[in-house]
Amino acid sequence: MNPGPWGLLIIALVVLLLFGRGKIANMMGEVASGIKAFRKGMSEEEKPVAEIDQAPKSEADTTLNQAKEVDRSKDA
Template identity: 50%
Template structure:
């Protein structure tokens, strides 16, 4: 009673194509793909942009930001 059959999904798909049109639907999916690629690129750039802390005689310099530990990440 609660699940949909293949025919229900087929009717829903046809209605979506009729409402949005084939061109508009493919444009919308292309925009979603561009957004995902942009998000992944931004995440990769963020990881590369983080500089490594400087060390003086085996210790961190006072201006270096602390790296998160397992204890601080779980809070």
């Protein structure tokens, strides 16, 4: 039992009357931004793990590694 074109038109008018043009426009904007965020998340997920794990080293990490190397050279 599919509604015909007149049934769809009546349903669209009822929805428009209940929610108003502004609310429907805002809702569609939110749906579009959600779809964009989902697509962005899916494209980010496809990156290899090795690229994600290679974060830039901070000065603290460099200093810590230098201190470990000095300790190792003292032990030798």
